[in-house]
Amino acid sequence: MAFRRTEHHRGRRVLATLLFLLAPAAAAEPDRFSASELERIASHGPWPTAWMRDPGNRVSANPAAVHLGYRLFFEPRLSANGRVACATCHDPARGFQDGRATARGLTDGVRNTPGLFDVRQQRWFGWDGGHDNLWSASLRPILDQGEMGGSAGRTAHVLRGSAALACHYRQAFGKAPTAGDSDLLVNVAKAIASWQETLLSPPAPFDHFRDALERKDVAAAAAYPAAARRGLKIFLGRGQCATCHAGPNFTNGEFGDIGVPFFIKPAGVDPGRQGGIKRLLANPWNLLGAYNDDATGGNTTGTKFVRPEHRNFGEFKVPTLRNLTLTAPYMHNGSLATLRDVVRHYSDLDEDRLHADGERILRPLNLSEAENADLVAFLESLSPATPLPPPVVPAPVPACRAP
């Protein structure tokens, strides 16, 4: 009897779910979803997505390279003053960000440090997309005089000074790290990239909700807070946020001008994507160059055809919305301190800053305070519900383990 009652309840729940999912009036309800909305919710998953190695990096997923990259990511001796490592700005405890408005390496920078979770999924790298591959993007800060100020010679010295590092380099690349090796820096960057490719964010509350809807598991879906649900409706509907923040990683991987000022101090402007494309095309380490390990050239299409346009001036990358609670402040220049500020930016959008024939989807959302809070609740649901453990330390390869 108890079994039957349970079945009966389950049956009612399924019926309620179907009504919940498909009721014609659902779109008008503050926290119910229409069939169209459900379809769009499904498009933001599943998470995590399938991982694929980078064909442009021959040591992508190579265990020796991953271990070497991990060690070098935290290695301050690569920098000119011996005190700045990749991890100085990309702090694992902060979603591989630094919590500052703009980065500080050897000197102060002008852009906000992006987090590194799920970086393997990106198509362009850096706020301006000045790189078309992760290893090239990882190489630049090592040499940049304002960030680490390093060099090939310094890097080779660090590698040769450690039997374990030198061994992993040999295992990964088949040769010793010599000071005169012109490939050395690129190889080091490829190793660092191979480690960053392993940084994957775990499913967030939204993912559990999305998966529960897919399974038609009402009980599990009910655990998703009502405020986040209402915020999700705004995200999909009035906000049109999903137009750019699309797919499982909540980004279309491209660039936009959302009306954030881009002056820099003390004078001048940050040209954003327009400057990024010019740097990309001039970069000897882009995918059109000799260091791309993809013999098919299948990964070069974007770089072959991208050209700077007037509209790119002041455009910045559409960032992922995952892990935002770990990576404040926000925007390319860190000018917005909180997620509430970000939502308010879109709510009170200054249309005068947008070209009349530019970002046509952007209009002030004119959200109430309650709606603002709902949208923030949804954004927060894209971050892990509990603190993330430190990244897993990749094991040394057997050939390089100390006897």
Next chain:
Amino acid sequence: MKSPRHVPTAGAARRPLATLLAALAGLSGALAMLPAASAAEPKLPIFDAHVHYSHDAWDRTPPKEAIAILRKAGLKRAMVSSSSDDGTQKLYAEAPDLVVPSLRPYRKRGEISTWVRDETVIPHLEDRLRKFRYAAIGEFHVYGSDADLPVVRRMVQLAKQYKLWLHLHGDSDAIERVLVQDPEARILWAHSGFDRPEAVRAMLRKHRKLHADLAFRNDHATGGKIDPAWREAFIEFPDRFLVGTDTFTPERWYYIAEHADWSRAWLADLPKDVAERIGWRNGENLFASMMATK
């Protein structure tokens, strides 16, 4: 992963020395084929027909600094409009030899979509037209049947009365409606309406006093090479096109010089006479001359 300060310059490390030498030899050969005077030839002057200097621009880039930007970019002249008009007047006072004033119907930014139904626009225009000299009214935004609204009609009359150009950002329908109101109206079609070159040519054929600027569009040239359909348009109507940056945010003042260089690059792909006309002579003939003769 953050903002770059220096673009790496190392490269070609894998290329054998012989390849590099061969490349250098080829380069010197190519250089030898360039006209000898090209290195010393002065930059093509540019008449920038689409510059705004609104309140947030003059807050950030004061007139002296703004004029320095225009001169450094090698502009022969710039047609400037602003919201409010005070910005235009500040710049014109600073450099009357460089600035060609145009009067926007907007008293502040944010009136782009409301002005056509705002009757207070008219006394604003009348007042400014009595007080100051202009070559044009605009840039203003109007689409389709809105061009027949009373505020727009009165503005068209004012342009006729003061013998001014209309710098119109809108579709071909709006252009047609204005030309019904005043068949002799002289219109500078902002952004060439973002229309395809064939459609722009059709409009230019149909309306002999219609001119078009190429601001904020890239489709006519890539990497200094002109799109074939646009080339036909430029060759057919060398006296009807102008270039322009469109400084719709204050930051874009820092793009004026780069835009001028970008324009010079694609203009160089045209016969010299056509390039000069589109680059600056058309602007001089149509607008600057008006300021000189008043």
